[in-house]
Amino acid sequence: MYSSEDLERFYFQYQTEAMPKGISIEQFCSRNKVPYNIFYKWYKDTRNKIVEVKVDGLPxxxxxxxxxxxxxxxxxxxxxxxxxxxxxxxxxxxxxxxxxxxxxxxxxxxxxxxxxxxxx
Structure with a gap:
């Protein structure tokens, strides 16, 4: 089974290596033997977990x-x-x-x- 950290590294690898070459995420998953449905579920679940941060003042x-x-x-x-x-x-x-x-x-x-x- 793939952990969230594994999928995170995989997605980073896709963004740095395959995306600039125009390779789709589906093709990249297939070439690296990562089930696309597992990757897609991870992506869908994690992409909205962003917390807004506000910093006031300087140290x-x-x-x-x-x-x-x-x-x-x-x-x-x-x-x-x-x-x-x-x-x-x-x-x-x-x-x-x-x-x-x-x-x-x-x-x-x-x-x-x-x-x-x-x-x-």
């Missing part, structure tokens, strides 16, 4: 830091002022994509959101 350490614009740098290579607050972000999108980032600073969170906005 105190972020208000004091000067704004640094470095879009070409990855968050792991950026040196930021250590603060006591670290952020965990977990996103599940209506198309089944799941994004999880742990131990982010406020600046790294801003950078992640800017990158995600570019995808919209």
């Amino acid at each position: 105190t350490s972020a208000q004091e830091e000067p704004k640094q614009e470095c879009p070409s740098q990855e968050p792991s290579s950026t040196v930021t002022k250590p603060s006591g607050v670290r952020i965990l972000v977990e996103l599940r999108m209506t198309n089944g994509l799941h994004i999880s980032q742990k131990n982010l600073s406020y600046q790294e969170l801003k950078r992640l959101i800017e990158k995600l906005e570019g995808l919209c």
Whole structure:
């Protein structure tokens, strides 16, 4: 039996490998021996499980830091002022994509959101 995590990874693989080539999800399921009816039921059940999140204000350490614009740098290579607050972000999108980032600073969170906005 396929777990939700298995189907999530399968759908991500479809989006990154097959969708850009114009392959339908039915064809991709067939080629990878995943029953389409199981995938479709998972997709239908999970795509509406989205919770709206509203963030008010800035952490105190972020208000004091000067704004640094470095879009070409990855968050792991950026040196930021250590603060006591670290952020965990977990996103599940209506198309089944799941994004999880742990131990982010406020600046790294801003950078992640800017990158995600570019995808919209």
